[in-house]
Amino acid sequence: MKVGILQLPIETGNTQHNLDRAVTGLKSLGKQSVRLAVLPEMWATGFAYDKLPALARETPRLLSALQAIAGTYNMAIAGSLPEEENGRYYNTAFLLDGKQGLIGKCRKTHPFPPTGEDRYFTKGHELPVFEADFGKVGVIICYDLRFPELCRHLAGNRATFIIVCAEWPLVRLGHWQALTIARAIENQCFVVAANCCGTDGKTVFAGHSRIIGPDGSVLFEADEKECLAAIEIDPSQVETTRDFFNTVPSPAFEPSSYQDKIMSRDAARELIMRLKKEGKRIVFTNGCFDILHVGHARYLAEARTQGDFLIIAVNSDESVRAIKGPDRPINNEKNRAELLAALATVDAVTLFSEETPYALIEALKPDVLVKGSDWEEKDIVGADIVKSYGGRVVRIPLIEGTSTTETIERILGAKDGVIK
Incomplete structure (x- = not known):
């Protein structure tokens, strides 16, 4: 022109x-x-x-x-x-x-x-x-x-x-x-x-x-x-x-409300591609996050320190049922995603319906894959993908006594309304 x-x-x-x-x-x-x-x-x-x-x-x-x-x-x-x-x-x-x-x-x-x-x-x-x-x-x-x-x-x-x-x-x-x-x-x-x-x-x-x-x-x-x-x-x-090489900042990702952090797979991929062009390190973790507790909060805060942008992949209700049985999740996928998005340490949230996030990790190509230390690295889904292009796999220690499953069991085992 x-x-x-x-x-x-x-x-x-x-x-x-x-x-x-x-x-x-x-x-x-x-x-x-x-x-x-x-x-x-x-x-x-x-x-x-x-x-x-x-x-x-x-x-x-x-x-x-x-x-x-x-x-x-x-x-x-x-x-x-x-x-x-x-x-x-x-x-x-x-x-x-x-x-x-x-x-x-x-x-x-x-x-x-x-x-x-x-x-x-x-x-x-x-x-x-x-x-x-x-x-x-x-x-x-x-x-x-x-x-x-x-x-x-x-x-x-x-x-x-x-x-x-x-x-x-x-x-x-x-x-x-x-x-x-x-x-x-x-x-x-x-x-x-x-x-x-x-x-x-x-x-x-x-x-x-x-x-x-x-x-x-x-x-x-x-x-x-x-x-x-x-x-x-x-x-x-x-x-x-x-x-x-890119010296241009990404469009400011400043959601007008925390709900705007919740995005589709395609939107997450587009945003992450822009951030990676800037040299930003993308951190990925995943889970059900059914009943959010202090263990989750500390885990996610530590995950955020591993890079510049933390995205969480949350199992859909269908995916949770396939993994944990017909009585789970306690909170539906919309509420679980929204609670996570409300955390300051979390930059983006996306849902996945598969039993594992393997395809999602392949699409997003994060620089750092984070899981809890209860997982051996060889068993972490997507570790092979991330390591294949030079990314890192990080295992974060968990806090004892803060398991969602244990919390549910304590509630179900309560007598006279008293949770032990």
């Missing part, structure tokens, strides 16, 4: 002049079959704080003009404009597409204090990743580039493109060049950074809009003059780069 950049001088407050200039450039990019075109920060308005309410009212018209071009050329277009909502103003980047319409918008999270931007614009608090048909897209705006955690978040949520819309000054050109390359390298994604050029009062803008590959290669760099560029790129380079 082709990616385009439009580097423009911005005449502050003159929206029609800036729009006409942008339309001419975008049409030229469209005729070159550019799929994604990026404009600078505040490309149509500049930072005319004294005219901010009037300029924000122009935004719908400006977006409509961009949408018309996007539709004509089957192009996605990104750039920032002033946006008003409930009496507050935001520096907002919009991503439009010829087929999808408005894909989404993202507000600048760090208005720039030295120019007074933070006194006029409210900071944004969300960093969405947009789904376009050519890939996943994250957007940051100018000063946001200095905060690496923003791009880490976007890349962690699988962004393949990070767009930067900027009004970056020439005096800090070196920072611009270093930071755009750094964000591409550390996040192993394309960085498409459109800056403005020209002057505004005493400020001289840097230009030097750039397209950086996921390996940090500079695929295009403008000079300080007005220009446009259309560059052919291969989006599959992102996955190729990440497959060789």
